[in-house]
Structure formats: C-alpha cells, structure tokens
Amino acid sequence: MPELPEVETYVRTLEPLLKGKTVLKAEVRWPRTIAVPDAARFTDLVRGRRFASFGRRGKYILLGLDSGETLIVHLRMTGELRLHPPPPSDPGAAANPADKHTHVLLALDTGEELRYRDMRKFGRIWLVEDEASVVGKLGPEPLEEAFLPRVLADNLAGRKANVKALLLNQTVLAGVGNIYADESLFHAGIDPRRAGGSLDFEEIERLHLALRKVLLAGIEAQGSSLQNYAPPTGAKGGFQEQFQVFRRGGEPCFHCGAPVTRTVLAQRSTHFCPSCQS
Numbered sequence: 001m002p003e004l005p006e007v008e009t010y011v012r013t014l015e016p017l018l019k020g021k022t023v024l025k026a027e028v029r030w031p032r033t034i035a036v037p038d039a040a041r042f043t044d045l046v047r048g049r050r051f052a053s054f055g056r057r058g059k060y061i062l063l064g065l066d067s068g069e070t071l072i073v074h075l076r077m078t079g080e081l082r083l084h085p086p087p088p089s090d091p092g093a094a095a096n097p098a099d100k101h102t103h104v105l106l107a108l109d110t111g112e113e114l115r116y117r118d119m120r121k122f123g124r125i126w127l128v129e130d131e132a133s134v135v136g137k138l139g140p141e142p143l144e145e146a147f148l149p150r151v152l153a154d155n156l157a158g159r160k161a162n163v164k165a166l167l168l169n170q171t172v173l174a175g176v177g178n179i180y181a182d183e184s185l186f187h188a189g190i191d192p193r194r195a196g197g198s199l200d201f202e203e204i205e206r207l208h209l210a211l212r213k214v215l216l217a218g219i220e221a222q223g224s225s226l227q228n229y230a231p232p233t234g235a236k237g238g239f240q241e242q243f244q245v246f247r248r249g250g251e252p253c254f255h256c257g258a259p260v261t262r263t264v265l266a267q268r269s270t271h272f273c274p275s276c277q278s
Helices: 004-018 039-046 149-156 163-168 178-188 201-220
Strands: 023-028 034-036 051-057 060-065 070-074 079-084 102-108 113-118 124-128 261-265 268-272
Touching: 004 051, 004 060, 004 079, 004 201, 023 039, 039 124, 070 079, 149 163, 149 201, 163 178, 163 268, 178 201, 178 268
Parallel strands: 034 124
Antiparallel strands: 023 102, 051 060, 060 070, 070 124, 079 113, 102 113, 261 268
C-alpha cells in the first residue's frame, strides 16, 4: 500500500499536470469506488469543477476544487491515477482505451482524461465539503514542524502495544506504513517488538529523527516500487534500492553482518536486525 512518500510523490506530480484544468464530465464504471456521495451525485457535482489546490494528509491525496469541495483519493493496494493524453486525431493511430480495471474517468477541458484504475478495487474516492469528515481522525504529520519529539513521546506514553504496531496506527502517526516503519526503527536502533511505552526520551528522539530522515529519503527517491506502486508518470520509484532491512529476511545486515530477522507484528511482516536493534 502506498505510504506517505508515495502519496506525496503523487501529489507533487499531479499538481503541475492538473492545476487549473476543468472536469467536463465524469464516468463511474464501478460505483463502490465512490465512497461519498453516491456515484450519480458524484458525476453531477464534479462536472464543471476546476482543480485548484493539491495536498496530502497521511496516505490520502487531497485535490481541492474551485467549488471549495475536496476530491479525496485513497489508493490502497493497487489504485493508481494516470493522466492520459487526448485521443489521436489521426484515425489510423493507436488509441489508448480504458481497460476493465479503470473504474472512474474524468474528461478534462484539455482533451486529456484523468483515470482511476484499481485491479483489486480496495481504493476509495470521496467528494466532500469538509476534509475532516474523512481525515479528521488521523494523527500528526511526521514531516510538519509541529511534530516534535515530545509529540511522539506523548503518543507513545503508557502504550503496551509494540512500537511497530503503534507506528502503523494512523491515529498515532499519519502516513507511516510497513516499509517506512521497519526502516525507521532500524535507523533508530530500536527493536520493533518493544512496547511503545517502554522507550525512553533519548530513544524517542532517535526514532523521531529516523522517521523524518527515512520519509524524506523516500520522497526524494519518489517512493518504493515493489509489486504495484509507480508514480503517476509510470516511472518507478527508487527507494527500494535503499532498504536496510525491509524484505531482507535472512540476508546479512549491511552494518554488522548478522542475518536480518523476519517476524510478524500487528499482522504485518516485520524485518529487523537483532544485533543493531537490540
């Protein structure tokens, strides 16, 4: 599932491609993709709206419209947004029709088409007046200035759940998923099985620094392309080339040579170095 760096890459890529463009019409081929409102109402409301602002909250893409409403997209496991060029004017040229996995199509005033495609149909789209109705319960953004070590300490204080599970909890911290939790805990030298409330402040400061370092590196590399994710341009992200522990179970740690351990925490595959993260 795309995490903060992948979603941030989406937003940064889509902004210059979509800003100022207007939706002429919408087509919803699988109505359940639209969480709010119903699909018929969605097509009516989005028609004639111009893309005006672009943002991210946690793992959610926020596309602000000139109506004041926000188009919110959660890609989940296999969702993707792609901007397709106008159909060729030459009748003999190859066309690019939407395939069976394309569930929402927005025709733009430029002749282009913004398509939402999702093989497994887990992703969802909202069109709302109040963003908080969808993203209001999320925890702090780890890259914002207001996210200080003390904020992280307060959110972990007294928690008996393991720190890996807490990093995945979107009400504790927004945007971090399996990849960046494993990598951040490695850089912080913290065993993912530790109870969140057992970390002292020095360890929390290390984790805070590691989270920001790893997430920024992920954004710089345009995310991690493993099975499904690729930025809107179709080119692959490159952060998978920087993995220290994620999906390296049984392989030697780059730092100490000990075999990287794989276990399951919070029902998610978890990787760590038992020597560096003791």
